[in-house]
Amino acid sequence: MHSNARAAAVAAALALGLAAAQAAEFRSADIHNSDDYPTVAAVKHMSQLLEQKSGGKYKIKVFNKGALGNEKETIDQVKIGALEMARVNISPMNGVCQKTLVPTMPFLFSSIEHMRRSLDGPVGEEILKSCEDQGFIGLAFYDSGAxxxxxxxxxxxxxxxxxxxxxxxxxxxxxxxxxxxxxxxxxxxxxxxxxxxxxxxxxxxxxxxxxxxxxxxxxxxxxxxxxxxxMAPEMLLMSKIVWDKLPKADQEMVRAAAKQSVAFQRKKWDEQESKSLxxxxxxxxxxxxxxxxxxxxxxxxxxxxxxxxxxxxxxxxxxxxxx
The missing domain is CATH 3.40.190.170 (Bacterial extracellular solute-binding protein, family 7)
Structure with missing residues (x-):
């Protein structure tokens, strides 16, 4: 191989490696069995949004049915960066970041609408942010009904x-x-x-x-x-170790896709609740x-x-x- 051709091949391989390093498929855990359960479907929806926003650079693969462990185990994996994302009930996070106790309190919300309004507002944002010190980026709250x-x-x-x-x-x-x-x-x-x-x-x-x-x-x-x-909600968490490696613009993209998935999850939740009733x-x-x-x-x-x-x-x- 001529040195020019070899140099071109090396450059091509490096470019390919760089593209691969920048493209990512985040793994997200969930314990629910149904592939169409509202939280599972919502994270899949978030993946579609993220793929569109990033031009195919990022997507999310959901491992449900407890395939990556129970909620406590997946929380531990997310903390050390061994797993990118997890959707968990808020209760196992109560011992991790104290402010997550607030939405778990009995009879705190007067209605589902009141709960959604509170969690979409400054109180919800403060609670999500409070988990950063412990190694978690709180992306969104999902409904878990009453x-x-x-x-x-x-x-x-x-x-x-x-x-x-x-x-x-x-x-x-x-x-x-x-x-x-x-x-x-x-x-x-x-x-x-x-x-x-x-x-x-x-x-x-x-x-x-x-x-x-x-x-x-x-x-x-x-x-x-x-x-x-x-009316304790569910949380969608991302590993801070993984998050900190993303460019700022990409972090915003991930956050925006997560927030957009909330309305989708709530609609699925309301439909599921009527069906189950x-x-x-x-x-x-x-x-x-x-x-x-x-x-x-x-x-x-x-x-x-x-x-x-x-x-x-x-x-x-x-x-x-x-x-």
Whole structure:
């Protein structure tokens, strides 16, 4: 090979290497099984937007069904830069960045609209930004609907919860929340709830309607009592290690695509909720209206225990004042 030809070949290889280094396929984790679940579909939608904005330079590959681990494991991977992105429930982030406790608090939002407004505004931005120190870029909040109690008997007031064994997520806040209602909080992984209800290990659980439907919990606990005690959102996170390597213009592109995917996710969520409600009713579930005030009245100790800093109290007040 002539030296000119060799030099040209080396230059071409270098150019190709450079293009490859600049083009990237980000991997994003999700635990939901359905390929069309609202959060999974939303990140795929974000990938399409990002590919358009970047002229094919960036895209995202979603690994759902817990393929890359459970939420806690994927959070750890994102922190060290071993994984670019993850969509997680906000609860596992409560111990990582303290301000994420705020949207998790019981009865904080008066309605889904109020929750969306708050998280789209300055309060939401401050909470997302607060995770940067811990190695996470908070890109967006996604909806997870309203969580309510479901059991083998109707729950109409807080007095009905007394002594019931209620499955909760493995977090201090959820244990305190059910404890404040007078229930016996029983932390267990989501995958064990179906058997727990069937065998009587637990009397009740709490979740949104799509989750109640997707794993057929209504077969064992047919009374869905609309407490709507929490509207804790989902979070879309990116590794700060990965983020810091992107040019500023590309960071803005990623952020813009994430924000645009929120409206898509909410629309999918609302559709999923209506569909799931029809499924559980057809499957024999009864939707019970509750005395919400009786539940709200016992939540003081939960706020006292977790909203312990001036910053947290300020954020709670900002949300409550924006009703």
């Amino acid at each position: 969580r309510s109690l479901y059991a083998k008997k109707p729950i109409k007031t807080v007095a009905d919860v007394k002594g019931m064994k209620v499955r909760v997520q493995q977090s201090d806040l959820w244990v305190s929340l059910v404890g404040a209602m007078g229930g016996n909080a029983t932390p267990m992984p989501f995958g064990e709830v179906y058997t727990g209800l069937k065998t009587g290990l637990i009397d009740a659980a709490e979740n949104n309607i799509p989750s109640y439907d997707s794993v057929k919990h209504y077969e064992s606990a047919k009374y869905y009592s609309r407490t709507e005690h929490s 029809a499924v559980v009713k057809a499957g024999g579930a009864e939707i019970i209206e509750v005395d919400k005030k009786s539940f709200q009245a016992v939540m003081g100790p939960v706020y006292d225990k977790f909203m312990t800093t001036p910053d947290l109290k300020r954020l709670v007040k900002a949300v409550q004042d924006s009703k």
